Structures are given as C-alpha cells and as structure tokens.
Amino acid sequence: MNAVRSNDPARQERLRALNLELVFxxxxxxxxxxxRTELAAATGLTRPTITRIVEELIAGRLVTETGATPDGRAGRPRMGLTVCRSGPAGLGLDIRTDGLAACVVDLSGTVRHLAFAPFTDTEAPAVLEHLGRMATEAADAAAAEGLTVVTATLAVPGPTDDGIVRTAPSLGWRDVNAGALLAEHLRHLDVHTDVDNEANLAARGELHRDTPDHFLYVSGGLDIGAGIILDRRLMRGSHGWGGELGHLTVDPDGKPCRCGSRGCLQTYASLAAILHGETLPDGLTADAALLTWADAGRPETIAALDTAATALGVAIANVLNLLDIDTVLLGGSFALLSSWLIAGVEAELAQRVLSARWAPITVRPATLGPDAAAIGAAMAVIDRIRRDPTEWLASGR
Amino acid sequence: MNAVRSNDPARQERLRALNLELVFxxxxxxxxxxxRTELAAATGLTRPTITRIVEELIAGRLVTETGATPDGRAGRPRMGLTVCRSGPAGLGLDIRTDGLAACVVDLSGTVRHLAFAPFTDTEAPAVLEHLGRMATEAADAAAAEGLTVVTATLAVPGPTDDGIVRTAPSLGWRDVNAGALLAEHLRHLDVHTDVDNEANLAARGELHRDTPDHFLYVSGGLDIGAGIILDRRLMRGSHGWGGELGHLTVDPDGKPCRCGSRGCLQTYASLAAILHGETLPDGLTADAALLTWADAGRPETIAALDTAATALGVAIANVLNLLDIDTVLLGGSFALLSSWLIAGVEAELAQRVLSARWAPITVRPATLGPDAAAIGAAMAVIDRIRRDPTEWLASGR
DNA sequence: TAATTTTTTTCATGGCTTGACATAACCTGG
DNA sequence: CCAGGTTATGTCAAGCCATGAAAAAAATTA
Incomplete structure (x- = not known):
C-alpha cells in the first residue's frame, strides 16, 4: 500500500520524517x-540510516536501548531497542455511570496509573473540575515515573462534536462544551485535549495485538453505543457521531424511545429495559444484580436477557450486513452478562447476516472491563505519536 | 492531514513521486x-520543481498544455495545463437487469464511449464472453481517440470477493469467478481487471465535484444495495461485502426473505415487492410501469410505494445513525420513483435519526441514471492513477 | 524599438540516503 | 590465553532531489 495523502510539498526533511516514522x-x-540490523532488514533501509534515526528516537525518548544481549551465537551481540517506557504518555479520563476514572498509558500501551472516584456531583462544571484534579494527580504520578503526559482524552457517554457533548442522557447534559472546560482545567499541563464518545474510545482500548483488524465493539449500559474498528482504525463518520447502535430500529412499531423514535434497540437491551423497573438489592450495580438473578435461575430476568439478546442480534446483524465485519466484542455491562447473551445474539446473526455462510462470525466478551474507555482514551497518545513522531521530537520535551 | 502509511522505505525517488502526485x-x-506558476503557489513547491514535474506529466500523457492564453495583462502569458484527454482511460462494464453496458472514461471523468446491448444469454460464460467483445470494441473506440485503456472494472449485482461473485440472485449466479473469466477475455488488452458490487461502483460514479464528502448511495432494483462514501472514499468493509442494505432487518417478524432471514428491506422495497405480483404492460420496465401507474393515481401502486418508502426510511435511518452521514442519494429505479419515495423516507429519517436535530439530512435522486455503475466502474482509472501516477509513468505507454 | 512585466528554465547549494569501509564486541579453537 | 572468525554498529564520499538566485523567454506598453 503506497497510499499517501498529503497536501504539503515533500521536502528532504519529509523523507527523514517518513523513515523515522517507519522505523518507529x-x-x-x-x-x-x-x-538496528533487524530494523534495517525489516524496513528495507540501510544500516547507516537506521543508526541515525535510532539516535534521534533515543534522544527524543521514544525508544530506549535495553542493553547488549548476548544470545550465544558468535559475533558482537545485538543491542536491543524497545519503545521507551519513560517518554510521552497519554492521559485518559472517563465519565462512567458510577463515577470518574483517570488513567495513564505509556507508548507500549501499558497502563501505568489508574484511579477511580465516585461522583460527588453530576453537574457539568463540577464534574470537569473534579476531572481536572484527577488529571493533575495522574500527570504528577506519571511524572514521578519519568513520563510526560502529552494527550488528554475525555470519554463521555454520548455523541460529541468538536469537544461539545451534544447530549448525554445519563448525566442530563446537553450541548456542554466539555472540551473547552477541560482544556481550561488542564491549562497548566500543556497537553492536547480531546473529547470523544465512550464507546469509540472503549473500542480503541480493545484494539491491540490480539484483536483482529476489523471488529464491532458494543458497549452496554444505561445507553447502548458502539465503536467500529475498520482496518485497525476507528470509523467515526462524517462528524464523529457514528456508532449510535442504541438507536438502531429493531421494530418500527415498537415501544417509544426517549429519542422520539420507536422500537430502538435501547428499549429492549439497555440495562433499564432488562431490569424492567425492578428495584436493585443494596450495594449491587444493575449488571451485577442481573447476573446474580440470572445465575440463580430467575425466570423474569432470563426472559428479559433473552429478549435483549435477540434485539441486540437484530441490530448487530444490520451493522454486519452493512459493514462486512466478522468479529463482535460485547463490552460494558454486556461483557459481564455475555454468557447469557451470546447464544441469543449468535442465533440472530446466523439467520440474518448474509455473509455468515462464507465467513464465520465471532461474538465474544470484551476483555478490559469497566476501564476500557479510560484506557482507550489514554491510548490516543499512541495514535498521535505513531501518526507523527516528528511533532513530538520537534517539541523538544 | 499528514497521514502517511507506507511500509516501504522512503528513498529520494519517492520524494519525487510524492510531489508529482501532489501536482497531479x-x-x-x-x-x-x-x-505552472499557479501550481507552484498552490502546492508550495518552487517553480523549478514544478517545471520538472510538469515535463514528466506531459511526457506521460497525464497532462497537456492548452496553449498560451494571453489574458490582457502585461507580461508573458500563462501556459494553461489540463488533464490530458488522450492519455490513460478506464473501461467500465456493467451487468444490468436488462443487459450489458460498456463505458470508457478519461482522466477528466468525461464519458468518451458508452454502449449497451440486451442480454442474449444470462449464463456466466456467455455473459463474460459478450462483455469481452464489448470491451474490445470500447477499447478500440478509445484507441481511435488516442486513449489507452488501463483498467477494466466489472460491476455485478451482488457481493464479490477477490473477483469471485458470491451470489447474484437476479442472474442465478453463485461463486462465479468473473474476475478470472473476464481477465481471460481481456488478455490481449493488457489491463488491470477488477470486479465489484454494482452499488459500490454506482456510488463511486456519483462522487464528483458537486457531491459532498460523505454520502449514502442506495441502489434500487430487483435487489437493493448501497454504496457508502466516507471522506470521498468508498467504504468497503473487511472483505468488500459491505453495503448489503437490502438485507437490513426492517421488521424482525416480517415476511421471509430469499436470504433465509425475515423482514429484510428487500421484502418491502425491491421492485418485485412493490409490484406485488402484478403483470407488466408490454414494453415497459418495472420502474417505468410503477411510475406510470403512480402518476395516474392508481391506489395500490401508491400504497405499495408508500410502504416501500417507509421501510427504506427505517433501513436508511439505521445506516445514518451508525455512520453519521447526512446525504442520501436514491439511485437505480429509486431515482426514477424518487418523487413518490422521498417524502416517506424523509419522514422516517426525521423521526429516527438521532443527529437529525443538529444536522439536516438531504435525500435526493441520483443523477447518472442506469449507467451509473458502468461510469463509476470506468472511473476506477482515476482512483488508480491518482493514487499512484508514477506506476503509469513507469509503464511507459 | 526599448522598457516592463510575468512566466519559465538554468545552475550552484544543502539535505538525505546509499554503498563501501572501518570499528567494536563476542565466540571458537588451538 | 590469544588469534581468527563472525556479527553488529559507526563513518565517509557519492548521488539524487528540492531550493533559491539568476538568466532567458514571451508577451504588453510606451
């Protein structure tokens, strides 16, 4: 693939940046x-070039030497090079249903710091101020390990548009400029701030070495959202409001939905819909209560989960027919409940997905748990530096 | 956008290729x-570089000088440069419901040759042999105008996979290696052959200067398909089987569909579904008959069109919620019938698309008519040469 | 016809990768 | 324990490409 889309002229320095990026x-x-020699063979560049580039990467704290590693063979031992664990880092912030989370990830994708705090207040200014404090603590913790936070990404439960949260029903927010507010609170950190949908970022979090190149991440909770990974990249649609799986129509004459439509997936498979108005036992979250009930064989719960699974299957089948994806990850509360959902979802997919005959479909629970969005948000740093390492090097930090 | 994804090392020649591509x-x-001076200003390159690149582009018949054009001002008049109309061309072939089409498009996107022939036989070998003859005629016609055909793209009514037509119900095809058969018949032409879904290619055909960066193209006919354009690029999913709009579920308990599922859009809005088994008047195609009947006020037809429009609206709303697109083009038979469909579709979209509140949705008929797929297929040459003009230049043709 | 203006081409300079050569560091065998 | 072999990494002149300045070309204007 030689696809290059750049509207800037290519000068000599660009060549250098291109190769540096390739090596990185x-x-x-x-x-x-x-x-270095392995890199030369893998990239097709010559050793001298690799030497020069590696020197630059080490100086910029993107790569470190792990020391000479004699491997028993004759000759000078190879000098191991790895992603630096004390260079740039990403900060991820998440507004969950139960509280706030902050997370720091280094370039290797390792979680280096993770904090959680229950809500004190769900009004936007208070939440963002609280997030600002958590971000500062996280950045300090990162600094103590030699990391420099360069990106801060906030996950919110609703569609966003250039930092503005259009609507977040679970919080009662509407047209909140979370990006600007957060940037205000993080001014002293000198980081690039960004806001995105929780499902998008959780999907990004689940994208790693062991996940396929294309998958659909479904996030279950009070609201249902989805993140679509195509070709190892997040698909975000024209404005970035994609993935509104919760408002896909399952039955055009179904129950009315908060959004003004009828028969949205939301009305069958959100936690509220599955709970069906039943009161939660003390100290249990909705998903934990449902799991307990289902495991105990409570018929109403099992029936509700079955209905939810079928509806989920119908909606997911639509996505798969449209986008030709063959892996589905059930995340959020759906991960916890997956043993009660997967069979029902798979049954609908087998019936409704046209390509299921030729390409088998995999449905499995997501692995990161409730921190997925915060982790995925923090991983923005990897995308950013991977896309343009030269930018970081030029910043000289 | 500086996104560069290349796994090849960047040598000096690459710099040249990059800038040549930019100028082109x-x-x-x-x-x-x-x-040349305008190009220098627009690209940020210097005049000497432009001169050298333009020289190369002219030699490779990608660009031509239109002659000095004195504009009244003092000074040496500018030498106009345009896309060459006698360089590489693309051949598009389409298997339509009523017959076969062949089309040649030059680099400017202008249709230079267009031919149609009714079916003599719908068996795969016969069809591809016939297409081979039409392709040869088209290539000869192109050669007569100084054009050289470099790509041949075949549009088929069904999902394809690496040249293989998985299923084309309207033709009764199943796992036909159309790519290999076509390449066989076109061996003497030395062109790059490709096979893709009719809806994808028609969407590509509708993508031009006046269309927005993101849109959904819906192709109506015996089958319903869709092409998704995101960021001026065709979205094709993981294997290229995306866009199966016809098999999106509109009502999970609806009528059984040929595909084995229930309540597919197909069962409401395909031409067969709208016709409802009524016999066609002699000499009229199904869409023309429906239009005549509807315009004459025939209540059954109007009711069927209304049902189809509602179902279409539900399915399209799903796509829009998922991919955050705000323009819909109704193509194929739906273009002809659009005056009877748009209102119904729009009503559903207004109710069901979450972002409709913030971003108005446009639904309009496609403009290219029945030749859209053949034209879009021929336009593959533009994508190919635009992506890598150096490949063409190196071929020395 | 000469001066002016704008476009296009020519030429020396500097950056980047390359290929050949030099150096460093480890293993094997006498 | 040391010489020779082997593998990894660093150094240097050469070639390619874009740049900036200056020259040449082609029109208008006086």
Missing amino acids: RHVLAAEAPVS | RHVLAAEAPVS
Whole structure:
C-alpha cells in the first residue's frame, strides 16, 4: 500500500520524517526488543540510516536501548531497542455511570496509573473540575515515573462534536462544551485535549495485538453505543457521531424511545429495559444484580436477557450486513452478562447476516472491563505519536 | 492531514513521486487550466520543481498544455495545463437487469464511449464472453481517440470477493469467478481487471465535484444495495461485502426473505415487492410501469410505494445513525420513483435519526441514471492513477 | 524599438540516503 | 590465553532531489 495523502510539498526533511516514522512503527509493532540490523532488514533501509534515526528516537525518548544481549551465537551481540517506557504518555479520563476514572498509558500501551472516584456531583462544571484534579494527580504520578503526559482524552457517554457533548442522557447534559472546560482545567499541563464518545474510545482500548483488524465493539449500559474498528482504525463518520447502535430500529412499531423514535434497540437491551423497573438489592450495580438473578435461575430476568439478546442480534446483524465485519466484542455491562447473551445474539446473526455462510462470525466478551474507555482514551497518545513522531521530537520535551 | 502509511522505505525517488502526485492532484482538482506558476503557489513547491514535474506529466500523457492564453495583462502569458484527454482511460462494464453496458472514461471523468446491448444469454460464460467483445470494441473506440485503456472494472449485482461473485440472485449466479473469466477475455488488452458490487461502483460514479464528502448511495432494483462514501472514499468493509442494505432487518417478524432471514428491506422495497405480483404492460420496465401507474393515481401502486418508502426510511435511518452521514442519494429505479419515495423516507429519517436535530439530512435522486455503475466502474482509472501516477509513468505507454 | 512585466528554465547549494569501509564486541579453537 | 572468525554498529564520499538566485523567454506598453 503506497497510499499517501498529503497536501504539503515533500521536502528532504519529509523523507527523514517518513523513515523515522517507519522505523518507529516497526519498534512499536515488535513483540521483543529489536536490533538496528533487524530494523534495517525489516524496513528495507540501510544500516547507516537506521543508526541515525535510532539516535534521534533515543534522544527524543521514544525508544530506549535495553542493553547488549548476548544470545550465544558468535559475533558482537545485538543491542536491543524497545519503545521507551519513560517518554510521552497519554492521559485518559472517563465519565462512567458510577463515577470518574483517570488513567495513564505509556507508548507500549501499558497502563501505568489508574484511579477511580465516585461522583460527588453530576453537574457539568463540577464534574470537569473534579476531572481536572484527577488529571493533575495522574500527570504528577506519571511524572514521578519519568513520563510526560502529552494527550488528554475525555470519554463521555454520548455523541460529541468538536469537544461539545451534544447530549448525554445519563448525566442530563446537553450541548456542554466539555472540551473547552477541560482544556481550561488542564491549562497548566500543556497537553492536547480531546473529547470523544465512550464507546469509540472503549473500542480503541480493545484494539491491540490480539484483536483482529476489523471488529464491532458494543458497549452496554444505561445507553447502548458502539465503536467500529475498520482496518485497525476507528470509523467515526462524517462528524464523529457514528456508532449510535442504541438507536438502531429493531421494530418500527415498537415501544417509544426517549429519542422520539420507536422500537430502538435501547428499549429492549439497555440495562433499564432488562431490569424492567425492578428495584436493585443494596450495594449491587444493575449488571451485577442481573447476573446474580440470572445465575440463580430467575425466570423474569432470563426472559428479559433473552429478549435483549435477540434485539441486540437484530441490530448487530444490520451493522454486519452493512459493514462486512466478522468479529463482535460485547463490552460494558454486556461483557459481564455475555454468557447469557451470546447464544441469543449468535442465533440472530446466523439467520440474518448474509455473509455468515462464507465467513464465520465471532461474538465474544470484551476483555478490559469497566476501564476500557479510560484506557482507550489514554491510548490516543499512541495514535498521535505513531501518526507523527516528528511533532513530538520537534517539541523538544 | 499528514497521514502517511507506507511500509516501504522512503528513498529520494519517492520524494519525487510524492510531489508529482501532489501536482497531479492539483491539476485534477482544478476547474480551469492552471499555469505552472499557479501550481507552484498552490502546492508550495518552487517553480523549478514544478517545471520538472510538469515535463514528466506531459511526457506521460497525464497532462497537456492548452496553449498560451494571453489574458490582457502585461507580461508573458500563462501556459494553461489540463488533464490530458488522450492519455490513460478506464473501461467500465456493467451487468444490468436488462443487459450489458460498456463505458470508457478519461482522466477528466468525461464519458468518451458508452454502449449497451440486451442480454442474449444470462449464463456466466456467455455473459463474460459478450462483455469481452464489448470491451474490445470500447477499447478500440478509445484507441481511435488516442486513449489507452488501463483498467477494466466489472460491476455485478451482488457481493464479490477477490473477483469471485458470491451470489447474484437476479442472474442465478453463485461463486462465479468473473474476475478470472473476464481477465481471460481481456488478455490481449493488457489491463488491470477488477470486479465489484454494482452499488459500490454506482456510488463511486456519483462522487464528483458537486457531491459532498460523505454520502449514502442506495441502489434500487430487483435487489437493493448501497454504496457508502466516507471522506470521498468508498467504504468497503473487511472483505468488500459491505453495503448489503437490502438485507437490513426492517421488521424482525416480517415476511421471509430469499436470504433465509425475515423482514429484510428487500421484502418491502425491491421492485418485485412493490409490484406485488402484478403483470407488466408490454414494453415497459418495472420502474417505468410503477411510475406510470403512480402518476395516474392508481391506489395500490401508491400504497405499495408508500410502504416501500417507509421501510427504506427505517433501513436508511439505521445506516445514518451508525455512520453519521447526512446525504442520501436514491439511485437505480429509486431515482426514477424518487418523487413518490422521498417524502416517506424523509419522514422516517426525521423521526429516527438521532443527529437529525443538529444536522439536516438531504435525500435526493441520483443523477447518472442506469449507467451509473458502468461510469463509476470506468472511473476506477482515476482512483488508480491518482493514487499512484508514477506506476503509469513507469509503464511507459 | 526599448522598457516592463510575468512566466519559465538554468545552475550552484544543502539535505538525505546509499554503498563501501572501518570499528567494536563476542565466540571458537588451538 | 590469544588469534581468527563472525556479527553488529559507526563513518565517509557519492548521488539524487528540492531550493533559491539568476538568466532567458514571451508577451504588453510606451
């Protein structure tokens, strides 16, 4: 693939940046430390070029030498190179249903800091002020390990548009400029702030070495959302409001939905819909209560989960027919309840997805749990530096 | 956008290729002839570099000089440069419901040759042999105008996978290796052959200067398909089987569909569904008959069109909620019937699309008519040469 | 016809990768 | 324990490409 889309003229320095990026991508993708010579063979560049580029990457704290590693063979031992664990880092913030989360991830994708705090207040200014404090603590914790936070990404439960939260029903927010407010609170950190949908970011979090190139991440909770990964990239639609799976129509004459439509998936498969108005036992979250009830064989709960699974299957089948994806990850509360959902979802998919005959479909629970969105948000740093390592190097931090 | 994804090392020659591509893209995008100096200003490259690149583009018949154009001002008049109309061309082939079409498009996107022939036989070998003959005629016609056909793209009514037509119900095809058969018949032409879904290619055909960056193209006919354009690029999913709009579920308990599922859009809005088993008047195609009947006020037809429009609206709303697109083009038979469909579709969209409150949705008929797929298929040459003009230049044709 | 203006081409300069060569560091065998 | 072999990494002149300045070309204007 030689696809290059740039509207800037290519000068000599661009060549250098291109190759630096190429080498860095190889270091990122490598599972074990690689030597300069291996990089030369893998990239097709010559050793001298690799030497020069690696020097630059080390100076910029993107890569470190792990020391000479004699491997028993004759000759000078290879000098291992890995992604630096004390260079730039990403900060992820998440507004969950139960509280706030902050997370720091380094370039290797390792979670280096993770904090959670229950809500004190769900009004936008208070939440963002609280997030600002958590962000500062996280950045300090990161700094103590030699990391420099360069990106801060906020996950919110609703569609966003250039930092503005259009609507977040679970919070009662509407047209809140979370991006600007957050940037205000993080002014002293000098980071690039961004706001995105929780499902998008959780999907990003689930994208790693072991996940396929294309998958659909479904986030279950009070609201249902989805993140679509195509070709290892997040699909975000024209404005970034994509993935509104919760408002796909399952039955055009179904129950009215809060959104003004009828028969949205939401009305069958959100936690509220599955709970069906039943009161929660003390100290249990909705998903935990449902799991307990279902495991105990409570018929109403099992029936509700079955209805939810069928509706989910219908909606997901639509996505799969449209986008030709063959892996589905059930995340959020759906991950916890997956043993009660997967069979029902799979049954609908087998019937409704046209390509299921040729390409088997995999449905499995997501792995990151409730921190998925915060982790995925923090991983923005990897995308950013991977896309343009030169930007970081030029910043000289 | 500086996104560069290349796994090849960047040598000096790549710099040259990158800039050549940049300049060529500017010439392609320009509405009127541009001078070398204008190109220098627009691209940010220097005049000497432009001169050298233009020389190469002219030698490779990608660009031509339109002659000095004195504009009344003092000074040496600018030498106009435009996309060459006698360089590489694309061949598009389409298997329509009523017959076969062949089309040649030059780099400016102008249709230079268009031919149609009714079916003599719908068996795969016969069809591809016939297409081979039409392709040869088209290539000869192109050669007579100085054009060289470099790509041949076949549009088929069904999902394809690496040249193989998985299923084309309207033709009764199943797992037909159309790509290999076509390549066989076109061996003497030395072209790059490709096979894709009719809806995808028609969407590509509708993508031009006046269409927005993101839109959904819906193709109505015996089958219903869709092409999704995001960021001026065709979205094709993981294997390229995306866009199966016809099999999106509109009502999970609806009528059984040929595909084995229930309540597919197909069962409400395909031409067969709208016709409802009524016999066609002699000499009229199904869509023309429906239009005549509807315009004459025939209540059954109007009711069927109304049902179809509602179902279409539900399915399209799903796509829009998922992908955040705000323009819908009704193509194929739906273009002809659009005056009877748009209102119904729009009503459903207004109710069901979450972002409709913030971003108005446009639904309008497609403009290219029945030749859309053949034209879009022929336009593959533009994508190919635009992506990598150096490949063509290196071929030395 | 000469001066002016704008476009296009020519030429020396500097950056980047390359290929050949030099150096460093480890293993094997006498 | 040391010489020779082997592998990894660093150094240097050469070639390619874009740049900036200056020259040449082609029109208008006086």
